[in-house]
Amino acid sequence: MIQHPGVLALLLASGLVSLLLTAAGWQGLQILRGWNLQSGSEGQLDLERRTYLVSTLVANALVIQILSLFLFIFTADGLHTQFVGAMCAAGSLAANAYGYPTLLTKVATCLVAGVWLILHRADTQGYDYPLIRPKYALLLLLVPLVLAETWLQASYLTGLKADVMTSCCGSLFGQGRQGLASELAGLPTRIMQPVFWITFGALMAAGIVLLRTRRGSTVFSLLSLAFLLVSVASLISFFCLYIYELPTHHCPFCLLQREYGFVGYPLYGALLGGAIAGLGVGALAPFRAQKSLVSALPRLQAHLAWSALILALVFTLIVGIWMFLSPLKL
Amino acid sequence: MIELVDVVKTFQAGLATPFTAVDGVNLNVPRGKVTVLKGPSGSGKTTLLTLIGCMARPTSGRIHLHGLPAGTLPQLAKGDSLEITSLPERFLTAIRRRTFGFIFQQFNLVRGISVLENVLLPTYPTGEDHGDAEARAIERLESLGLARHLHASVDRLSGGEAQRVAIARALINDPTVIVADEPTAHLDSKLSEDFMMLMGQFKAAGKTLLITSHDPIVYSSPLADLVVEMRDGRIVAGP
Numbered sequence A: 001m002i003q004h005p006g007v008l009a010l011l012l013a014s015g016l017v018s019l020l021l022t023a024a025g026w027q028g029l030q031i032l033r034g035w036n037l038q039s040g041s042e043g044q045l046d047l048e049r050r051t052y053l054v055s056t057l058v059a060n061a062l063v064i065q066i067l068s069l070f071l072f073i074f075t076a077d078g079l080h081t082q083f084v085g086a087m088c089a090a091g092s093l094a095a096n097a098y099g100y101p102t103l104l105t106k107v108a109t110c111l112v113a114g115v116w117l118i119l120h121r122a123d124t125q126g127y128d129y130p131l132i133r134p135k136y137a138l139l140l141l142l143v144p145l146v147l148a149e150t151w152l153q154a155s156y157l158t159g160l161k162a163d164v165m166t167s168c169c170g171s172l173f174g175q176g177r178q179g180l181a182s183e184l185a186g187l188p189t190r191i192m193q194p195v196f197w198i199t200f201g202a203l204m205a206a207g208i209v210l211l212r213t214r215r216g217s218t219v220f221s222l223l224s225l226a227f228l229l230v231s232v233a234s235l236i237s238f239f240c241l242y243i244y245e246l247p248t249h250h251c252p253f254c255l256l257q258r259e260y261g262f263v264g265y266p267l268y269g270a271l272l273g274g275a276i277a278g279l280g281v282g283a284l285a286p287f288r289a290q291k292s293l294v295s296a297l298p299r300l301q302a303h304l305a306w307s308a309l310i311l312a313l314v315f316t317l318i319v320g321i322w323m324f325l326s327p328l329k330l
Numbered sequence B: 001m002i003e004l005v006d007v008v009k010t011f012q013a014g015l016a017t018p019f020t021a022v023d024g025v026n027l028n029v030p031r032g033k034v035t036v037l038k039g040p041s042g043s044g045k046t047t048l049l050t051l052i053g054c055m056a057r058p059t060s061g062r063i064h065l066h067g068l069p070a071g072t073l074p075q076l077a078k079g080d081s082l083e084i085t086s087l088p089e090r091f092l093t094a095i096r097r098r099t100f101g102f103i104f105q106q107f108n109l110v111r112g113i114s115v116l117e118n119v120l121l122p123t124y125p126t127g128e129d130h131g132d133a134e135a136r137a138i139e140r141l142e143s144l145g146l147a148r149h150l151h152a153s154v155d156r157l158s159g160g161e162a163q164r165v166a167i168a169r170a171l172i173n174d175p176t177v178i179v180a181d182e183p184t185a186h187l188d189s190k191l192s193e194d195f196m197m198l199m200g201q202f203k204a205a206g207k208t209l210l211i212t213s214h215d216p217i218v219y220s221s222p223l224a225d226l227v228v229e230m231r232d233g234r235i236v237a238g239p
Helices: A005-034 A042-082 A089-093 A099-123 A132-158 A180-185 A189-213 A217-244 A264-287 A296-325 B045-052 B089-098 B115-126 B130-143 B159-171 B189-204
Strands: B002-011 B019-029 B034-038 B060-065 B100-103 B177-181 B208-212 B226-231 B234-237
Touching: A005 A042, A005 A132, A042 A089, A042 A099, A042 A132, A042 A264, A089 A099, A099 A132, A099 A264, A099 A296, A180 A217, A189 A217, A189 A296, A217 A264, A217 A296, A264 A296, B002 B045, B019 B045, B019 B234, B034 B045, B045 B177, B045 B208, B089 B115, B100 B159, B115 B130, B115 B159, B130 B159, B159 B177, B159 B189, B177 B189, B189 B208
Parallel strands: B034 B208, B034 B226, B100 B177, B177 B208
Antiparallel strands: B002 B019, B002 B060, B226 B234
């Protein structure tokens, strides 16, 4: 294991979050089994008192969990100098078999945690715990995900050894090789460009329809998720080329470096934030008829839809302006 | 109307020395009437009052508010019902501010500030325009005969005057229910009768009054529509 402040912070944070979420998951099981607001029993009143504390703790733990994704990427980028051949986080993550699975699990956890926080926010707007069951059901899905991530991350970080030979990003994201990274890098620009702009246009249109008519929450949610996936693919396929001003460099991690103004952080932040907000709109849709949420939920959905649209626009503006100003023309 | 169903409050529950202060109370407090809870010290009157007034939660049981006025909570319409023991804290705060006005045994006035400032205190968290609140506070104080004390420090008031300031403060947010805990405990007979006269005015104005007392001037008053006797946390006589 490499002694690095980021490594220690990540291990500590994931350990604490796992402990908290496991305890909260136990509470969640009790709620799913025994919650009955009609009952005035001692057990029910005890659950009501505890859920307030547990929800607050989980909410704070999940904020740490989401931030830890960015710390993980930042740490992986900072560690690349320790490995032979690594030029950025791409090489660090390839230093052992757990790096990329950890990253993918962290992204999935980040999305689910974001949606949980939105459900929690909506739940606190109602006086009768309107989303208590779906909130804790989602928490029970989140707990194994976080535990898996903690194990993967610990395996990755504790298994890191300095001076091991790893691959550079040019090799990992080079065209004509085996693997998902190479296939993404090899996606033809002439197909990916229209796919990106069509997805962006469809998301904007769905957002406007949703904000005007309050209809189409599920479509908007699916398009938000599609925009995340298409944008990452487009970033690797062609946006990166304009940013690096190199027709063959497809690495999505070099964007996180000083040479490129750390532009990767706002880009990935906007994509993840937008996807979470968009997914939140759909997650809330089934509960709009709840009496205690009838005025709060449409307002919250509108805020989320606006957030998703603005963040998608921010991403598109950054890559679009970079593309426009880049001396590279494909 | 306030409806209590099987309300129990146990202190130190789960510890070696549990104490049940309220034990299985079922009660309907009628709207627009005066209800008096009487009983000796330690009978559970004040604990029951704190449960009804959302200042504590019961160990078990439910308390329902029926026929709510408009604006109690944004999600509720006029006349709706609400179960208050399960409410998350932020909603309890709203109920405490708008539904209940409290008159405490010790008055609990804030020393070192004026009568008017004391009365205005409950209006600050509501975000109401200060000018409107001040005009209403002055009107309340004038109606209670305290016009000349508006800017006096509360430290200089007599017991009766201090209590009337506490009453003005309890009324400032125009609550539907006035909750008074042993309000005549520190007053002589004349002031106690004056207090009950004031309560009569509030009853006439449609307020629901819930008073705990072991003072005969209160529970024997013709104003009392319902007298509930408590002992050892239970209702032993009443409805």
